[in-house]
Amino acid sequence: DARVTQTPRHKVTEMGQEVTMRCQPILGHNTVFWYRQTMMQGLELLAYFRNRAPLDDSGMPKDRFSAEMPDATLATLKIQPSEPRDSAVYFCASGLDTPRDTQYFGPGTRLTVL
Amino acid sequence: TQLLEQSPQFLSIQEGENLTVYCNSSSVFSSLQWYRQEPGEGPVLLVTVVTGGEVKKLKRLTFQFGDARKDSSLHITAAQPGDTGLYLCAGVVPGNTPLVFGKGTRLSVIA
Numbered sequence: 162d163a164r165v166t167q168t169p170r171h172k173v174t175e176m177g178q179e180v181t182m183r184c185q186p187i188l189g190h191n192t193v194f195w196y197r198q199t200m201m202q203g204l205e206l207l208a209y210f211r212n213r214a215p216l217d218d219s220g221m222p223k224d225r226f227s228a229e230m231p232d233a234t235l236a237t238l239k240i241q242p243s244e245p246r247d248s249a250v251y252f253c254a255s256g257l258d259t260p261r262d263t264q265y266f267g268p269g270t271r272l273t274v275l
Numbered sequence: 276t277q278l279l280e281q282s283p284q285f286l287s288i289q290e291g292e293n294l295t296v297y298c299n300s301s302s303v304f305s306s307l308q309w310y311r312q313e314p315g316e317g318p319v320l321l322v323t324v325v326t327g328g329e330v331k332k333l334k335r336l337t338f339q340f341g342d343a344r345k346d347s348s349l350h351i352t353a354a355q356p357g358d359t360g361l362y363l364c365a366g367v368v369p370g371n372t373p374l375v376f377g378k379g380t381r382l383s384v385i386a
Contacts, residue, residue, distance in 0.1 A: 165317070194373065203378030204318075204363065217373075252317050260373040263308065264365075266317025 163187045165267035167253050173273045179241040182270045184253030185234055192256040193236045194264060195221075195228055197249045204252070209260060210236065216260070243274045278302070279366055279377035287383040291353050296380040298364035299346045305367045307340055307347045308374065312361040354384045 166185045174180055186193050194209040208218035208228040218228060225247075227239045240247055250271050254264040280299045288294055298307070306325040310318035322331050324340035324347060331338045335358075337350040351358055361381050365374040 204376045206373055206376075209373055254317070259371055261305070261367045261371065263320050263323065264318075264374065266319070268316055 163265075165253055165255050165265055167251075167267035167270050169270060170268060171271045171273075173275065174243055175275050176244055177242040178274075179239065180243050180247075180272060180274075182238045182251055182253075182272070184236040184238075184255075184267055186236060186253070186255030187265055188234070189257075190255035190265070191258050192260055192262065193230060194254040194256070194260075195236070195238050196252040196254065198252060198269070199249045207238070207251075211260065240272075243272075245274045248272055248274050279364055279375055281362075281364060281377035281380050283380060284378070285381050285383075287385065288354055290355060290384055290386050293350070293352050294354060294382070295348055295350045296362055296382070297346065297348050298377055300366060301345065302366070302368065303344050304375075305344075305369055307344075307367065308365045309338055309347070309349055310363040310365060312363060312379070314360070318361075318363055351382075354382075356384045356386050358382060359384050 168183045192211050195207040197205045207220045210230050213230040230236045250269045252266050252269045254266045256262040256264050282297050308323045309321045312318040322338050327342045327344045329340045335352045339348050361379045363379045365376045
């Protein structure tokens, strides 16, 4: 049963600390997405990749967020320095081929920045 | 900017009741997807509707895509506690751009 995996599932950190979230997309999927979910804003697209190349990261605060795909089995989202307003659930999703295809979501990383 | 408005935002009903939630936009979508997200998990695809006027049934869930492909509805018959969750609609826009998600309807079915 192929699934997207994310680590860690929960992270509590202090303001100013670096946070790294990891995602393993479903094998064979070519697109990877990073989302942030809050009650107020809902699901916000932060960045997405196709064939490991970043296609759009306009949803990310550039000064503190960065997203990479070192290889086809790993995507990372980094926040440095973290701020309390970054507290949210971060989801990774992968899709078969194009950004329009069905997305398969991981279980999320719940981040709390104190 | 394509926006998907979902209503109601919150819905709390008793087991056995029927309900309908809506997903509306001023934009035309090539297709529309419905996802359900359970507490502590990521969204999971329920259905994709493609043709204007299309109706799809998934057990007690009935999905309809508007004739003009700008809106959609989800009707649940005889709701059960297991239907509790956040229901998200997501539109596919022309071009090779990602899905546009609505903010969702949070459904609570009380036994």
